[in-house]
Amino acid sequence: MKTKDQKPKTKDIKIYCDITKCVGCRSCEIACAVEHSKSKDIFSAVREKPLPKKRVTTENIGAKIISLHCQHCEDAPCIKACMSGALSKDEKTGATLHDKEKCVGCWMCVMVCPFGAIVRDIENHIAVKCDLCPDRDEDYACVEACPTGALFTGTKEEFEKKIKGRKK
C-alpha cells in the first residue's frame, strides 16, 4: 500500500521510456493491471475474475528492454482503422480514446498499431489500450511503479532535458 506525499502532477499524455534504464522488471505491467482491477489492490487483484488486463508490455529491442505504451499518435492508424467509431481523438489533450461500449472486437486496431500497444480482452471481446489511468489524480500507475525511473511523463522537451542530464 503506497502513500503519496507529493502533490498530483499535471499530467501530460506522453509516457516515455528511457531504454538505458529499463531493466525489464515488469513492475509497470503489474501496476497497470492493479490499476485496472476492481480492487486496486495487488493481493485481491490476482484473485479477480476475469483477471485485470494490463495495457503496457515490456519488450526486448535487441539487447535493450523497453516498457511500451500507447504513443497517442497524432495521426493514429487505429482511429482510421476503427469501423465502429470506438476510437477517437481527444481534441483538447491529443489523447487517443477508446470507448468500450462502441467496440465490436474486430481487432483492426490491434493489427494496424505500429507499436503493438493494443491488446485483446478475449473474455469481453473488446480491445484494450492505455487509457491514461482515468481513476488517478497522481502520476500514471506505471510511471509511479517504475523502480529505476525509466518511465517518465511530460513533454518531449522535458524528456530530452532529462536524458541529456543523466550519467553516461
Place this chain on the structure above:
Amino acid sequence: MSEKHIERSYDPASQKMIKKAQDEDIKIVWDRHDAMQPQCGFGELGICCKICNMGPCRIDPFGEGPQEGVCGASKDTIAARNLVRMIASGAAAHSDHGRDIAHALLSAAKGEAHDYKLKGTDKLKRVAEVYGIDTAGKSIEKIGEELGEKCLAEFGQQHGELRLTSLAPKKRQALWRKLGIIPRGIDREIVEIMHRTHMGVDNDYKNIINHGIRAALGDGWGGSMIATELSDILFGSPEPIRATVNLGVLKEDQVNIVVHGHEPTLSDVVVDAGKDPELLALAKKYGAKGINIIGMCCTANEILMRHGIPSAGNFLQQELAILTGSVELMMVDVQCIMPALSSVANCFHTKIVTTSPKCKFPGVEHVEFKEEKALEIAKEIIKKGVENYKNRVKKRVDIPKEIKGLVAGFTTENAFHFLGGKYRSTYRPLNDAIISGRLRGAAGVVGCNNPNIRHDWAHVSMVKELIKNDVLVVQTGCSAIACAKEGLMTPESAYKFAGPGLREICEAVGIPPVLHVGSCVDNSRILLILSEMVKEGGLGEDISDLPAAGAAPEWMSEKAISIGFYVVASGVFTVFGTPHPVLGSENVTKYITNELEDIVGGKFAFEVDPIKAAHMMIRHIDLKRKALKLGPAIHQQKVALKT
C-alpha cells in the same frame, strides 16, 4: 522462424525434436524461455530481497531509486545473502542425496534391504579407514554398518571436522582451519546460512560469503563425497565401460523406460528388474521385442558408468525424449526434473511416475520407493511401462537416428592408473606428463544446460578448445553427456581433436582425451583427483598450485553455485558462463572474482563465450606452470593474451 530449432540446440537429434514440437505446437522449455523475456533485471542482478515482510525490496541499479532495503540492507548485503541461500539449496540437494545413499548402505549392511549387496569391498575398507573404523576381522556387513552410521552422524555433527576433508592436501586443510571455514557438520553449515541470512543477522557481505564457502565445502568434501564414495561401495566402483548416448538409444520395437533424476538407489535395481523373465514375456505378449532401460541426466550417468546403460541425453532433452513418442514410461526421482514433463507427456502416451516422497507432481502417478522392497517396486514400475506399450501411437513415433559411442566409468582410483599401465599404476605418469609439458594442464568442465545459451554448444566448443591446447579434460553431469554426444569421449577422438601432446598420451594408453568421471555429485571425484596429483609430488603442495582450472559454461541450478564455491575454495580458478546473480553489487562481484584468490587460492570468472572462457583457463594454467618453474608445453599453441 524456421531456423529456431537450429539456434536452440547444437545437437542434431535435439534439433529434430525441437522442430517436431514446433510443428505440433507443443510448448517446451525454449518456448517458455522466450515467453519469459525480458527477464527481471533485479533478479538477474541479485538486488531484490524478499527475505522479510517489510519487503520485497529492490535496489535501483541506476542509483536514482532506493539504495537500501527497508531494513537498511545494502545491495552488497542483499546480493551476498541471495547468493549464499543458493549455496544452501545446492549443498542441501547434493547432501540429502548423500544422506539417502548412506541410509541405503546402512539398510543393506543390516540386511534390511535385501536387494542390495555391498559390491565395492575394496573401497569400503579404504573409506572405513578414513573414518577410523577398525576393519580387522570384521565382516563386510559389519564394516558397512559402522561406516553407514558414521556417515549419517556427520550430517548432524555439531563440532569437529568432516572426516573426508582429511583427504585434501595438508596445506589446504591448514588453510581452511586458519580461515575458520572447515565444515563442522553437513547440515549445520546449511542451517547456519539460513540463520545468518534471516532478517537482521549477518550483513557483512564478506562474512556472509565466507560462511557460504564453509557450507559449500560441506557439500563437496561432505555430502557429495559421501554420495560418491558410498555409491561406489553399494553399487560397485565404476570401471571403464563402453556405452551409447543420445536420443537414438530409444528403440522402435521395444518398451522404452527412461529413468530420470539423480539418485542411483532405485535406478540401479531397475536395471536388474528390466531383465526379469516374466516382464520380458509380458513385453513380448504386447508385441515388443524387449525392455529398453535408458537413463536421462545424472541418473543416466550413475547407471551408465556402472552398467553401460545407454543415456538418452542431458537436462534439456528430457522433454525431447517424450517428443519422440516412443517412451512408455519415465520414472523420476529427484532434482532437475522439469514440472513441464507432465504436460508434455499428456500430448503423448508416455506415463510419468514419481518415486520419491520429496518429489511429487500434481496429477501424476506416484509409486513410492522403499529400499526394503526395491526390486519389487522396480518391477511394479516397469510393468506399468510394459502395459503402456499398447497405447503407443506408431505414426507419432519419431526417433532421431543420432547415437554416439563413448567410454565412461573413470574414477579417482582408476582414471590415471591407465596412464601408467598395469605396472606403474600411480599418478606419476600424469604428473610427469604435465611436468614435461606433454600436457599443458588439466581442466574440469561440468554443469548443466540452460536455454539461455545454445544447448550443448558451450560445453562442446570449450572442451574442443581445451583439448586442442593439450589440456586433459575431466567431465561430469550434463556437460559430460554433451561432449559424449559429440563423440569426444572415445579414444579415437584424440586423433581428430586433441593437440599433439595429449594425442601422444591418448595413443599410448588408449584413453579418450575427455574423461567421463560421473554424475554431478561425482565432482567430488575431481577434488580427489586433484588431491592425488598434489600427493604424487612435483606439482606444488596444494591444489591451488596445480596447472588446472574448472568451468561450468551452461550452468543453471543452485547446485552449480555450491559446486563452484567448493571448487574455488579448494583452490581452483573456475569460469562460469552466465554470471552469478550478484552483478548488482560491485563489492560482491569483486570479492568472488578477484579478492577470493588471495584468501583461498581460487576465484570465479564469468564469460559467456566458451572459447574466450577456455583461453582464460589456459592462461591461468600457464601462470601456474610458470609459478612451478615449468617450461611451456612441448607443443604450446598461442592463446589470446586478454579477453
